[in-house]
Amino acid sequence: MKYPRIVQQQWLTHSQLFHVEALSLEFSNGAKRDYERLNPGHDRAVMVLPIRDDDTLILIKEYGAGIDQYHLSFPKGAIDSGEEILDAALRELQEEAGYAATELRLVKQLALSPSYMGNKIHFVVARGLYPSRLEGDEPEPLEVIEWPLSKLSELVLDARFIEAYAMAGLTLLSHHLAAKKTSR
Amino acid sequence: MKYPRIVQQQWLTHSQLFHVEALSLEFSNGAKRDYERLNPGHDRAVMVLPIRDDDTLILIKEYGAGIDQYHLSFPKGAIDSGEEILDAALRELQEEAGYAATELRLVKQLALSPSYMGNKIHFVVARGLYPSRLEGDEPEPLEVIEWPLSKLSELVLDARFIEAYAMAGLTLLSHHLAAKKTSR
Numbered sequence: 001m002k003y004p005r006i007v008q009q010q011w012l013t014h015s016q017l018f019h020v021e022a023l024s025l026e027f028s029n030g031a032k033r034d035y036e037r038l039n040p041g042h043d044r045a046v047m048v049l050p051i052r053d054d055d056t057l058i059l060i061k062e063y064g065a066g067i068d069q070y071h072l073s074f075p076k077g078a079i080d081s082g083e084e085i086l087d088a089a090l091r092e093l094q095e096e097a098g099y100a101a102t103e104l105r106l107v108k109q110l111a112l113s114p115s116y117m118g119n120k121i122h123f124v125v126a127r128g129l130y131p132s133r134l135e136g137d138e139p140e141p142l143e144v145i146e147w148p149l150s151k152l153s154e155l156v157l158d159a160r161f162i163e164a165y166a167m168a169g170l171t172l173l174s175h176h177l178a179a180k181k182t183s184r
Numbered sequence: 185m186k187y188p189r190i191v192q193q194q195w196l197t198h199s200q201l202f203h204v205e206a207l208s209l210e211f212s213n214g215a216k217r218d219y220e221r222l223n224p225g226h227d228r229a230v231m232v233l234p235i236r237d238d239d240t241l242i243l244i245k246e247y248g249a250g251i252d253q254y255h256l257s258f259p260k261g262a263i264d265s266g267e268e269i270l271d272a273a274l275r276e277l278q279e280e281a282g283y284a285a286t287e288l289r290l291v292k293q294l295a296l297s298p299s300y301m302g303n304k305i306h307f308v309v310a311r312g313l314y315p316s317r318l319e320g321d322e323p324e325p326l327e328v329i330e331w332p333l334s335k336l337s338e339l340v341l342d343a344r345f346i347e348a349y350a351m352a353g354l355t356l357l358s359h360h361l362a363a364k365k366t367s368r
């Protein structure tokens with residue numbers, strides 16, 4: 001399909017975290033639409049899917065200010081300026097879960113909400129875990145939870161496992177594990 | 185874990201789509217942090233996972249202004265004020281893919297980004313599809329793509345399948361299909 005043409009674009013507002021842009025587009029069939037989008041081109045982030053001893057998934061429990069709720073997720077965070085993706089993954093894993101890893105593999109990059117956000121996140125599978133802690137900026141230590149890989153379907157339904165990114169991570173993880181099995 | 189206490193909260197900025205709030209929290213250990221969050225309590229949405237003839241997944245291809253890219257996803261959209269979840273799912277399915285469904289099942293609700301967004305989305309599996317189109321507000325007709333359920337692993341890796349929500353939907357779909365199989 002032919003791409004829409006940007007007729008007009010203009011910053012609407014900035015806060016410390018959020019940058020809102022107004023966008024007027026003309027589609028290839030002549031239709032015009034006005035959009036608002038958030039953080040175009042901003043906010044590279046990483047989510048780590050840590051596997052310990054081939055049969056245990058490492059989860060963290062943390063407070064989410066957006067929904068005012070504790071929930072289960074995977075270690076994640078922003079990639080610092082100039083930082084490599086896998087370095088950021090290794091740092092977040094140590095800060096949030098207290099593990100380092102000998103094997104880090106980038107699986108895929110996803111967009112958070114393509115229709116109105118520029119935010120993207122890289123998913124990294126971590127294996128060969130060993131205890132190693134770095135001090136992060138967490139307001140309180142995150143609870144680390146060990147979840148058997150054999151019980152993934154219980155995790156899917158768990159009422160505390162409600163982050164879209166983390167659920168997307170499970171798809172990527174299952175795919176990664178299936179591919180690994182096949183290649184043996 | 186004991187919940188943090190909200191010390192202060194205040195609206196920072198509103199645009200048509202985005203509502204940014206500043207939030208000062210005190211955690212149970214005494215640590216204080218300032219946050220910004222987006223759309224607290226706002227934006228109920230629905231994503232439909234449509235299965236046709238037991239072996240074909242229905243995808244749509246649409247333009248995402250947030251990333252300025254065409255991508256593959258599932259029919260989705262905001263729930264109108266006063267609208268029931270399954271009614272919204274049926275409406276979006278007809279507007280975006282040109283199908284209605286005799287069977288709609290709510291699988292789970294997920295949060296887009298718990299740490300800084302209030303946005304939530306309901307996932308609905310649709311079966312018993314039949315052609316039926318409603319006029320939506322799309323600027324151009326969305327391309328409808330039929331994807332064999334037997335080729336889900338190719339979809340996971342497809343460079344056009346990059347929406348976190350849709351990837352999360354695949355986990356929920358696989359879980360739903362496995363549960364259905366077991367209950368037979």
